[in-house]
Amino acid sequence: MDSPSSLDLGDINWQRPSARLWRLRIAEICSVAVPVALIGGGAGLAEGGAALGGGVFGGTVGLAAIALVMVHNRFKAWRYCERGEDLIVSRGVLFRRLSVVPYGRMQFVDVTAGPFERSFHLATLRMHTAAAASDARIPGLEVEEAARLRDRLATLGEAMAAGL
Numbered sequence: 001m002d003s004p005s006s007l008d009l010g011d012i013n014w015q016r017p018s019a020r021l022w023r024l025r026i027a028e029i030c031s032v033a034v035p036v037a038l039i040g041g042g043a044g045l046a047e048g049g050a051a052l053g054g055g056v057f058g059g060t061v062g063l064a065a066i067a068l069v070m071v072h073n074r075f076k077a078w079r080y081c082e083r084g085e086d087l088i089v090s091r092g093v094l095f096r097r098l099s100v101v102p103y104g105r106m107q108f109v110d111v112t113a114g115p116f117e118r119s120f121h122l123a124t125l126r127m128h129t130a131a132a133a134s135d136a137r138i139p140g141l142e143v144e145e146a147a148r149l150r151d152r153l154a155t156l157g158e159a160m161a162a163g164l
Helices: 019-048 050-077 115-119 143-162
Strands: 079-082 086-091 097-102 106-112 122-129 136-142
Touching: 019 050, 019 115, 019 122, 019 136, 050 086, 086 136, 106 143, 115 122, 122 143, 136 143
Parallel strands: none
Antiparallel strands: 079 086, 086 097, 106 122, 122 136
């Protein structure tokens, strides 16, 4: 296996999660921020006047905006690439993480989708290897792409493991 310094990442054709993942994250943040802003702002208005109500409302909107920027940066950082003998997954904003998972080392590939992901027709692909620390995941895949990738990785994993 290549060391991180010897990986040739210059001509990699990176794939990214679906834009639906970004819309899912927006919906998650707004589903919390809007009720908190409205209820908190209304309660503040009723109890302490316009300044308190406006402060609670504005503070909540400001925190939601910061959360959206942070989540958008995390969304943009996820990417993956299928290569001849391995799958590369890159993620992270502040601390970048590059996982190289050889097909022959995969024990199984799992596709999961919670209720929110299902409502956006998304799934998360998780690759399990013998070393627990090396498990990699790719969130926000379209359901069809996750199934295609799962089947391809399982086939390649069996073929590469048989060749050991």
